[in-house]
Amino acid sequence: MSGLFGTFNIGKRGLFAQQRAIDVTSHNIGNANTEGYSRQRAILETTRPFGMPSMDSQIGPGQIGTGVDVSTIQRVRDGFMDYQVRREKSTLGQYQARDKYLSEIESIFNEPSENGISNLIGKFFQSWDELSKQAANSNARTVVAQQSAALANELNHTYSQLEKVKENAHDSIKQTVFEVNGILERLDKLNQQIMSVKVSGMEPNDLMDQRDLLLDQLSENFNIKVENDKFYSVNVTPGDVDGLGSDVNGLLVRKNPNDAVRRFSYVTGMEKIEGKTDLYKVTYLRNGDKDKPETITVKMTEEEHKRLDQTRVLWSQKDPNNEDKDGLIIDKNGGEITSGSTKEFKDLAIFALDNDEDRGCLKGYMSVQKDVDNYMDQLNKLAKSIALSVNTIHSGHTSAGVPTDPIDPSSADYMPFFVNKDKAKYENDKINNLGDVLTGEAEITAKNIAVNEEILKDVMKIKTRIHDDQFAYAKDNDIDGESDGKRALAISELKNTLMKIQDIDPKKMTREEFIKKCTGKDGLVDDVNSVKTIKSDINGMKTDNYFKDCVNKLGIQEQEARRVVKNQEVLLKSFQERRDSISGVSLDEEMANLVQFQHAYQANAKIISTVDELLDVVINGLKR
Structure with missing residues (x-):
């Protein structure tokens, strides 16, 4: 209806809308320094007007507006910038891991030096x-x-010392696996909370910020693929599903709480079974949990043993409904491998990150172990060449x-x-x-x-x-x-x-x-x-030259890792600044918005005050 009471309602709606906009601005200012926070804005829309076409509608000058309302509180976020940041975080994580351990190897070789x-x-x-x-x-x-x-x-x-470097790299992989599984658990819970909030008709902006921050952290460990689903849910898989068959899903975070998801287990040790040349007792930790060790027997060659030693990560299953099966590793076909069973190496689902597109600190740790094994082999060749040649001439x-x-x-x-x-x-x-x-x-x-x-x-x-x-x-x-x-x-x-x-x-x-x-x-x-x-x-080389070649190769690898780290830091900083320019909170902008909403609030309050005076004239003034 129109009239003074209609105007009164318009003022009231305007008052409430500006109050909500001030609340959103206050929330932005309060989280200006919160990591991962995306600024929000209140989207104002006109409410349904009077005078909609109907059989008994009267002819008038036009529809009469009924005021304003906040239709939604929108989170300002650019999905493409998130993709770019996560991609570069994965690359940076890989080369930071390589730089860390290659520089340590350089210190071990200590070349050139008197000692x-x-x-x-x-x-x-x-x-x-x-x-x-x-x-x-x-x-x-x-x-x-x-x-x-x-x-x-x-x-x-x-x-x-090189053996200790490998042990340290193993510890880094173990810790990373534990952290990754923890992040995935939190992502799963946030995913379900976000869907429940959205289904109820509200916007889970802060929850989505928390989820995006966890996805950023996860991308540092390996490159991930994030697919949006209904009700703001996401499905998360590694960028490339290594070690699993094409018909086996590598889903880490899912929309449906009943869907099967994957986790990772860490291999703590491989002990050759006495009297068997190709059988090893392999011990792993369920989901990286130190309190849940399991053992299986694996048939593998020396090269396959080296490959498992360098990777140390196996796919496992997440089954919260069955504690006995939760965390058991799986084979390439997705079937569970029970404790105490015997498998061939080719059947294991290894999270190896061997492809060129794979990135992340996990790949960095794994690739560094390959380098360490290579340098250990080169040292062995050097020692053997000296020992055998000297023993031969000596005797x-x-x-x-x-x-x-x-x-x-x-x-x-x-x-x-x-x-x-x-x-x-x-x-x-x-x-x-x-x-x-x-x-x-x-x-x-x-x-x-x-x-x-x-x-x-x-x-x-x-x-x-x-x-x-x-x-x-x-x-x-x-x-x-x-x-x-x-x-x-x-x-x-x-x-x-x-x-x-x-x-x-x-x-x-x-x-x-x-x-x-x-x-x-x-x-x-x-x-x-x-x-x-x-x-x-003529196709050989001198003993000292062979070792110098090894050192030169190490120096080039370390220089490359350090160079990529510096370049990636600059590139990542650029992407983060661009993302922050879109999603970050600008205090100057928020203060300007606050003044704007304050004035609008005061104006709406003035309308209510004016209507109150007019109603007083109509109600009380007509008596005189």
Whole structure:
């Protein structure tokens, strides 16, 4: 109806609408510094007017308005900017993880420096060169023994430090898995709350801000795909569903509370089953929960074992309705793998993040472990090349051989210079299991390489003379003079020998295999000093150059990671500023709005006051 009472209602509606707009402005100002908050605005719309067409409507000048109302409180958000920010957060997270651990590896190698492996290799060969000039001098022999021990110890130390880097990366993956599962649980709850609020007819703006903030945090760990569904709900999956079959969903957050969703479990350990070459006892934590360990048996090769060791994350299922099944890992087809069962590696659903499009700190941790494994293998190749080449020239034997009784100098190397310290056992400063030591030589790595303690205790056992290869022990040589150092010279010249170190098997390789594969020869050749030695292979490289190549590669990888981090920080900051310019709260703008709504509120109050006076005239004035 029109008239004074209609005008009164218009003023009342205007008063309430401006009050609601002031409330929204106050909420914006109060959350100006709240992380993840998106500014809101009250959308004002005219209410239904009088004078709608009908059979009994009267002809008049036009429809009469009935005032204003707040139709909705709108959240200002740009979905495309969210996508860009999350994408760049994933890339930044990946390279920050790589930068963190690659810089740690750089510190471990400590190159170039006086105490680095490269300098110790130079001192090692230089000590042999000095010994060749003063073979009868015990001081020169002591220097060789100690420099060799220093090199072996540094290789041991560097390898153990790289193992610690892997352990730290494993801990980072474990913590990330735990955090990711926690974020997913909160996202699920928020998703259900948002739908219930929207179904009731209200706008869940603050809840959606909380959800978007969690999605931003989740994207730092791996790239995600967010699909909007009904009633403001979202479905969340990883950017690429690794490890699952094409018909198996990788849904992490769902609209329907009854839908199956996935979570992640962390592999804590892999222990080879005794007597079985390809069976491992694999222990994992349900949903990353340290209080819920489970074990299964997995059949896998060494390469598959390495792959699982580098990733450590398995897909699992979320089943809150069945506590016994909640958190069990699944196979590629989505079927549950119960505790104690036996599976082949190919059946496991591994969250490996192997694709080029995959990003996030989880991928960074996983890729760094591949790098660490690579550097450990390169250290093993370096240690093995030094040990096998020196032992070969030192003894003159291309085979470690098998010791005999009585002693036959041609049957074995009775005084190996480098040994596998995990195999060597000593009694009265002498090896008491020579056969095991010679067999274990093929398994020398950077972790276990050591100088024979017999030599460290008695440096006169070092073989330096031409005909020392014809005797089991140097003391038995009655052909050459004490000052003969040509064998020591041949060992020192290994520094300039080109060997295909890159082709060495880092795990197991005998002297015969080393000579044939890395030098292209079946045996040793005579040099100008009449000592049989290793011939250079044009496709090989020098020992110190091989290690320097490893260090150079590490430096390039770290530079790339650091460069990408800096570039991503600038790019991400730019995207965040653009998103904030849309969604962020501007105090100046809000204060201007506050003044505008205040004046409108006062004007509506004036209308009510005026109508009150007019009604007083009509009601009370007509009596006079």
